[in-house]
Amino acid sequence: MNARPTQTDVAREAGVSRALVSMALTGTGRVAPQTRNRIRAAASRLGYARNLSAANLATSTSPVIGVILPYLRNPFFEDLVAVIGRNAEAAGLLPLLATASNEVDRERLTMRRFRELQVRGVITVSPAVPREELQDYGESLPLVVVGESGLGGLVDTVRLDEDAAATRLIGHLAGRGWSYIGYLYDDVFQRDRGLAGRRQALITAARRAGVELTVHRVEGGVADVVGRLCEDVRDRRTAIIGHNDLLATEIASAVRSHGLMVGTDVGVAGYDDTSLARRSQADLTSVGQSIAEQGEAAVGWIASRALDQEQPARHIATPPLLSVRSST
Numbered sequence: 182m183n184a185r186p187t188q189t190d191v192a193r194e195a196g197v198s199r200a201l202v203s204m205a206l207t208g209t210g211r212v213a214p215q216t217r218n219r220i221r222a223a224a225s226r227l228g229y230a231r232n233l234s235a236a237n238l239a240t241s242t243s244p245v246i247g248v249i250l251p252y253l254r255n256p257f258f259e260d261l262v263a264v265i266g267r268n269a270e271a272a273g274l275l276p277l278l279a280t281a282s283n284e285v286d287r288e289r290l291t292m293r294r295f296r297e298l299q300v301r302g303v304i305t306v307s308p309a310v311p312r313e314e315l316q317d318y319g320e321s322l323p324l325v326v327v328g329e330s331g332l333g334g335l336v337d338t339v340r341l342d343e344d345a346a347a348t349r350l351i352g353h354l355a356g357r358g359w360s361y362i363g364y365l366y367d368d369v370f371q372r373d374r375g376l377a378g379r380r381q382a383l384i385t386a387a388r389r390a391g392v393e394l395t396v397h398r399v400e401g402g403v404a405d406v407v408g409r410l411c412e413d414v415r416d417r418r419t420a421i422i423g424h425n426d427l428l429a430t431e432i433a434s435a436v437r438s439h440g441l442m443v444g445t446d447v448g449v450a451g452y453d454d455t456s457l458a459r460r461s462q463a464d465l466t467s468v469g470q471s472i473a474e475q476g477e478a479a480v481g482w483i484a485s486r487a488l489d490q491e492q493p494a495r496h497i498a499t500p501p502l503l504s505v506r507s508s509t
Contacts (some may be wrong), residue, residue: 186227187317188334195223199316199334200494246483247295247303248276251283255427256455257470258306261327264476265304272484274301285309292318302483307375319494323486325479328375330496337482338496340375341452341470346501347382348389350422350450350468355390357509359420359448362392363410365432366424367399376424379452383422403428407435411447420448420509426457429465433508448509454502466509469502 188206192199197220205212205220212220223229246269250258262278269276277300281287288310295303302323308315312332318324319336329338354362364383366376380396387394397406410421421436423429429451436447443449444464451458454469478497486492 186224186229188229188320189313189316190227191220191224191229194227195220203334203491204493243299243301244274245298245300246274246276246480247291247298247300248278249288249291249295249303249305249308250278250280251307251309252280255425255453256457257425257453257472260453260455261306261472261476264472265480268477268480272480274480274484276304281309283309285311289314296322301487304479304483312374323483323490325482327475327479330498333494335486335490335492336494337479337486338494339475339478340498341468342498342500343375343378343382344385345498346452346468346503347379347386349501349503350466351383351386351390351392351394353466353503353505354420354448354450354509355392357448359418359509360392361413361417361419362387362394363406363419363421364394364396364424365399365403365406365421365428366396367403367428379424399428403431404435404438407432408439411436411439411441414441414446418448420450423449423451426451426453426455426465426467429467429508430457430463433463433465444507444509450509454504458504458506464506464508466506467504469504471499471502474499 188202189199192202197216201212202220205217206224248262248265265276279291281291288308292303304325304327307328308326315326315332315336316334319334325337326332328340330340332338364380384394399406407421410419421432423432429449433443433449436443436449441447450466452468454467457463458465458467482495
C-alpha cells in the first residue's frame with residue numbers, strides 16, 4: 182500500500198465503493214448525507230487529503246498520450262496502436278508507446294515515468310498490476326484500461342463483450358457440427374485478467390449450446406496438447422479455439438503436423454481477427470474486437486477527462502465481429 186492514503190483506502194475504511202468516495206469528497210454526483218459524512222469521517226481518520234498536485238497532472242497540456250502494452254509480438258496490439266494513433270493525430274495528440282512484458286514492476290515503472298513526463302493521459306492494455314493500483318493511478322492522471330471492466334473510481338474501461346463473443350463463436354461451431362471443443366491458452370496470459378472472463382464465457386456458451394468444452398493450459402509445446410485433443414477426431418467432431426490468433430495459428434500448424442486437415446478433420450478458431458487470421462495460408466475463423474470503436478473511445482476519454490478529471494468512470498463493451506473462414 183502507498184504511504185499516502187488513497188481513495189481506495191478510504192473506500193475500504195468506510196465500507197463503500199471507490200466511485201462513491203470520489204463523488205463524496207469532490208462534491209460530484211448524488212451521495213446521501215449520512216453516507217457522505219461516514220466517508221468524510223473515514224478520510225479524516227486515515228489522514229486522507231486530496232492530492233492536488235497529482236490532480237493537476239490531469240490538466241496537463243502535453244500533446245503526448247502514454248500507451249502501455251504487454252508486448253509487441255501479437256498483431257492485435259499492432260492494429261490497436263494504429264487505431265489509437267489515427268485518433269490521436271485527429272485530436273492533435275501523439276502516442277508514446279512502451280511495453281512492460283506482462284511484468285507488474287515494469288508496468289509500475291512505466292506508469293511512474295509517464296506521470297513524470299506529465300503526459301495528457303495513459304492508455305494501458307491488459308495490465309497485470311492489481312486493480313486497486315489502477316484506481317490509484319486514475320486519481321493522478323486520465324487513465325483508460327483496455328481489456329478490463331468495472332474498475333470504477335476515475336478509471337475508464339473498454340473491452341470486448343466476452344459473453345456475446347462466446348455465444349457467437351460457440352453457436353457457429355455447434356452449427357457446423359463440431360461437438361467437442363478445446364480452448365487453449367498459454368503461460369503468457371497468466372496475468373491477463375481477461376482470461377478468466379473469456380474462459381467462463383466460453384464454458385457458459387458451450388453448456389447452453391449442448392456441446393462439450395474443455396480448457397487446456399499450454400505449458401510446453403502446442404503440438405502435445407493438440408495431439409491429445411486430436412486422438413479421437415475419427416469418433417467425434419473436434420474444434421480447437423486459441424485464446425488469440427497468434428496461438429490459433431500455432432494450433433493450426435500442429436493439427437497439420439499430425440497429418441490432419443484444418444477445417445475438415447479439425448476445426449480451428451481464434452480471437453482478434455488480425456492479419457494472421459486473414460492470411461490465405463491460415464484463413465482462420467476469428468472473433469474481431471471492434472478495435473476501431475475501442476481506440477476511438479480510449480483517445481476521446483483521455484481528451485475529455487483531461488478537461489474534467491472528476492467525471493464518473495465510463496465503460497463500454499464492444500460487440501464481437503465474427504469472421505467465418507475455411508478453418509471451421
